[in-house]
Amino acid sequence: MSSSLTSCSTPEQETQRYPDKFVNSDPALKAPDNVFEIIKAYFTAERKNPTPTFALPVHSITAEQLLNEESDVVYRLGHSSVLMKLDGKLVMADPVFSERASPVQFLGPKRFHETPISLEALPDIDVVVISHDHYDHLDKHSVKTLASKVGMFLVPLKVGQVMRDWGVSAEKITELDWWESETVNGIAYTLTPTQHFSGRGLTDRDSTLWGSWVIKSSENNVYFSGDSGYFKGFKEIGDRFGPFDLTMIETGAYNTLWSHIHMFPEQSVQAHVDLKGKVMMPIHNSTFDLSMHDWDEPLEKSLRIATERGVTLVSPEIGQRLEVGEVLPVVNWWNNSLAD
Known part of the structure; x- marks a missing residue:
């Protein structure tokens, strides 16, 4: 997929911007096709703690709390869903509030914990950014419920059509290519590359773009990786x-x-170093069972590796308030023995 910011004024340029299939910057690196091997691995993997055996700590969030917040803050809602307040504006990333990260709600990965705030209780949201169209990042129920409350959805190329098909107003959707930026209410949002893939069914592999987000407010610069x-x-x-x-x-x-297409903890820490990050917050864990490792392994390993490398890592409990750049002491809330 081209990273050029070519205008879409001709049919040829339109094709370049909206290809039939998107590819990674290194096209050889792509999602695996060994479906049967993966299914076999899921059923044969031996795990001690695939899901939590105790109630995870969840801090309730209120609309009043969000509206009265004056600092640049982040609240982790679970998995990769994040709610931020930057320059007095409410910004959400990859909101997934459904019980399961799945095309159906009677089957598929079920969440380990409640959300800190319900969709209905949320105040109006200025901007929602979406990283890609997978079910654990783009949730139809959440998007449709939030649509009337959201000022603008910023999404990768062709993800907008998925949302328009769900009834989201086209005027509320802005699609971006890699390296393109959009400024909303003084905050600059830039879609940056990732090495991943897309698809919500059997026939739409890589038909929409994927990416990460650089979000720059007047006081802070934050990065949201997506996958x-x-x-x-x-x-x-x-x-x-x-x-x-x-x-x-x-x-x-x-x-x-x-x-x-997914990083091991040591690679996640290295990515933070490559990004010139000051404080790292691991996401994409602790809400859904999506692999064969124990549910608490990502946080345990990333904390150990970050400590060894002198990287400042924070891991707030679900719903816990975190000021951007704050060095919040890590409490091993995911540790079974500490919870007993």
């Missing part, structure tokens, strides 16, 4: 847009069978 394998693009993003006061980095759902 990605480790690649040289992190260093390029760091060189072009860093340093970052806070990086929210995918750390979870990894496996050797799909190592090109």
